[in-house]
Amino acid sequence: MEFQVTKKADHSVIKVLSSKLDTNNAPDLKSELVVLGNENVKNIILDVSECQYIDSSGLSSILVANRLCEDAIGTFILCGLQPDVEHLIRLSMLHTVLLITKSVDEAEALLVKKGEL
Template identity: 45%
Template sequence: MKFTVDKQEKYTILKLHEEKLDSSVAPQLKSELITLHAEGVKNIILDLSEVKYTDSSGLSALLVGNRIVNESDGIFIMSRLSDHTMKLVKISQLDGVFNILPTVEEAVDAVFMYEIEQELQSDEDDDED
């Protein structure tokens, strides 16, 4: 699987350099997402701009990424989805499950907004104690 990782303080951008997100790539993507999470990455932005085709195993890898990040109070955002991938997500009724934004820049903004909301929530919880 060809990809690049851009680690920032509040988020990491994982960009897939593959045309197909299918059974030949999905296990490696799952593994990379799990590794990033294990390294302490809390917020992941997945740039799918080069992916033209996704199948059910690719969708499964995306769900794994979404689940592990959400379980650790992070945010998993997918950006720049192809029409085909977006159609598959909608057919699978996962458009309400995934955070999907049109650009990486919007995804970065969303991470910062999410972080601010988490801090405010944490402050409110502290005030209640």
């Protein structure tokens, strides 16, 4: 499996363990996201710190995660962007749509703050 899923009390963290999120593994990520959605997980943190490359299939899976969290009235946070991946996210204007943090710790702190509101 190219993903590590850590379930916590109020969110799940998915870490992509591959250097690429592309047509080879993006469908598996989408499947994992649907499973989490069916388990009523509302808040998802996607850690792509190991990814050096993401293609359109990978971007699509990120958008699926964002939509699932929005539909569940939750929060999706993308974290750990490497320079090439960050460039692609900015080029595709997804940085205007997605919550992005530097690390999982920062993302978890953001969820805590949101929960206190």
